[in-house]
Amino acid sequence: MPVNPYLTFQGNCREAAMYYAKVFETSPPQIMTFGDTPPHPDFTLPEEAGPLVMHTNIQVCGTMLMFSDAFPGTPFVAGNNVSLALVHTNMDEIKTYFERLKEEGTVRMELQETFWSKCYGSVVDKFGMEWQFNYQSDECEV
Numbered sequence: 001m002p003v004n005p006y007l008t009f010q011g012n013c014r015e016a017a018m019y020y021a022k023v024f025e026t027s028p029p030q031i032m033t034f035g036d037t038p039p040h041p042d043f044t045l046p047e048e049a050g051p052l053v054m055h056t057n058i059q060v061c062g063t064m065l066m067f068s069d070a071f072p073g074t075p076f077v078a079g080n081n082v083s084l085a086l087v088h089t090n091m092d093e094i095k096t097y098f099e100r101l102k103e104e105g106t107v108r109m110e111l112q113e114t115f116w117s118k119c120y121g122s123v124v125d126k127f128g129m130e131w132q133f134n135y136q137s138d139e140c141e142v
Contacts, residue, residue, distance in 0.1 A: 001088045004057075006066040006132055008081040013053035013069040020065065021058050029056040034071070038115050048072050055116075083122075083130035091119055094133045101125045 009016050017029050035050030052069035059065075066085050070076040088094050098111055104126035111121035111133065119135035 001086065001136075002063070004064045004066050004085045004087065006068070006083040006085040008068055008070050008076065008083070009053075010070055010076045010078075010081075011052060013056070013067050017053070017056045017058065017067045020060070024058065024060045026058045026060065029058050029067075031056045034069075046072050083132055085132040085134060087134045087136050089136055091135050094119055094121075094135055097131075098123060098133050101131055 007016070014031060017031065020026075021028050031053055032055045033050065034045060034052050034054045037045070037054060039045070049072050052071070053067065055066065055068050057064050057066045070081075086094070086097065095111060098121055102123045102125075106124045108122035108124060108130065109120070111119050114120045117134050118137070120133065122130060122132045124130045
């Protein structure tokens with residue numbers, strides 16, 4: 001499975017994704033906003049988050065580029081807005097890699113089931129690189 005660059009934007013992700021799709025002559029991306037997500041009883045979505053892009057992607061020369069807007073209140077530093085997304089079909093390997101990277105690192109989100117994946121988590125390793133882990137079954141795409 002490839003490791004994909006994940007680019008984060010400060011409110012202009014939709015514009016950026018459409019721009020890159022045009023530049024690289026790909027199909028316009030499908031976009032999921034934070035407002036499209038199922039409601040969670042323990043978390044009220046801030047109004048300003050609703051129209052922001054939670055996830056989209058395009059293929060560029062065989063590489064999947066993934067995009068999102070920063071969630072309101074999340075620190076954003078232009079130039080440091082790239083993470084690495086490992087989308088994998090082997091849950092055991094995801095858990096192994098996650099555990100290794102969290103040693104001396106900082107967990108942003110423990111591995112857990114989400115509405116889009118049976119296993120998703122995020123960790124910043126000891127060198128400051130953010131890694132996103134996402135389980136993908138053989139039946140579905142990210």
